[in-house]
Amino acid sequence: MSARTISHRIDSLTDTVKGFVEAGTDRASDLKDTTIDTASKFATQTSKMIKKHPLAAVAIAFGVGYIAMRLVR
Numbered sequence: 001m002s003a004r005t006i007s008h009r010i011d012s013l014t015d016t017v018k019g020f021v022e023a024g025t026d027r028a029s030d031l032k033d034t035t036i037d038t039a040s041k042f043a044t045q046t047s048k049m050i051k052k053h054p055l056a057a058v059a060i061a062f063g064v065g066y067i068a069m070r071l072v073r
Helices: 003-052 054-072
Strands: none
Touching: 003 054
């Protein structure tokens, strides 16, 4: 193979890898945005439920804590 052919193949491979990296970066950015939106909605709904039912929220938190401690021991 000539140096010109090798150089062309390296350039082609470089462009392909750059394309994969850019596509992965875009996908990761979209996934991050979706995750943040979902978590924000979940936090808002949880906050509303805690304000509506504070005693139930404390009881649930206590129960989860108790079960978690029993599992850790």
